[in-house]
Amino acid sequence: MSLVEVRKFATVVEEILHEGGPPPLRPLKQGACLAVIRNPYAGRYVADILALMEALKPLGVEMARRLIAALGVGPKEIEAYGKGAIVGSAGELEHGALWHAPGGYGMREVLGGTKAIVPSSKKVGGVGARLDVPLSHINAAYVRSHFGAMEVGLPDAPKDDEIVYVLTMSTGARIHARAGGLQASEIKGEDGLR
Numbered sequence: 785m786s787l788v789e790v791r792k793f794a795t796v797v798e799e800i801l802h803e804g805g806p807p808p809l810r811p812l813k814q815g816a817c818l819a820v821i822r823n824p825y826a827g828r829y830v831a832d833i834l835a836l837m838e839a840l841k842p843l844g845v846e847m848a849r850r851l852i853a854a855l856g857v858g859p860k861e862i863e864a865y866g867k868g869a870i871v872g873s874a875g876e877l878e879h880g881a882l883w884h885a886p887g888g889y890g891m892r893e894v895l896g897g898t899k900a901i902v903p904s905s906k907k908v909g910g911v912g913a914r915l916d917v918p919l920s921h922i923n924a925a926y927v928r929s930h931f932g933a934m935e936v937g938l939p940d941a942p943k944d945d946e947i948v949y950v951l952t953m954s955t956g957a958r959i960h961a962r963a964g965g966l967q968a969s970e971i972k973g974e975d976g977l978r
Contacts, residue, residue: 787839789822791946793847794938795854803959814864814954816917816936817851819843826874826945837882840949844883844890847951852894857955859895863968864930864954867891868917869906872942880906883949891951898922899976912939917952924971924978929961930954 797815801807821843825833852859867887869880888902903918903925914937921927934952942948957968972978 787824787836788843790843791820791822791941793850794818795850796936797854798934800959805960808959812954812956812959813855813857814919814932814934814952815851815855816934816950816952817847817854818936818938819847819949820938820941821947821949823872823875823879823945823947825879826872833878833882836879837885840882840886841890843949844886844888844951845893847887847949848891848894851951851953855953855955861955862895862953863922863956864919864932865891865895865898865902865922866917866919866934866952867902867904868915868936868950868952870913870915870937870942870948871906871908872944872946873908873910874944875908875947877906877908879947887949887951891953895922899973900925901976909942911941911943913937913942915950917950919952919954921968921971923973924966924968924976926966926977927968927971928963928965929957929968932958
């Protein structure tokens with residue numbers, strides 16, 4: 785039996801036309817792909833859980849591909865990303881942490897060698913729990929214009945023995961971003977920070 789048993793996928797895309805000011809030259813698109821899986825460690829403490837991290841790698845790539853397709857853009861048009869997890873109540877926060885490598889590297893593989901760390905959030909929650917998943921620039925973590933978040937959740941997940949894993953992506957900066965700092969056009973791409 786596979787460690788990764790997906791019950792369902794959900795994808796949501798937002799197209800932001802303005803934020804009360806003038807419309808941008810092109811609307812901002814941001815989206816999330818969610819996968820609800822059975823938690824193989826629910827209800828018990830397991831010391832070595834790294835097998836699930838390894839087993840999740842193909843899911844990270846699949847979800848990244850699904851999200852790009854839903855956004856209707858090419859990988860080169862993605863400027864921000866993030867990841868997250870909601871663990872059902874019979875699990876533990878560490879089961880959500882197993883998504884760090886598969887989710888992040890899945891997006892990096894599909895997007896083609898991004899430099900910045902993929903921001904993340906995780907929590908333990910019940911059915912219908914919501915999660916704010918952070919977004920930041922794919923190549924430079926200090927680009928303030930791309931700091932954001934996308935709230936996600938499902939009305940029927942996670943059940944107590946499930947985990948919801950999430951990937952988020954965005955095609956640009958916040959609409960009307962004007963908080964200063966490093967601009968995307970100034971990225972050096974040396975260290976994933978600047």
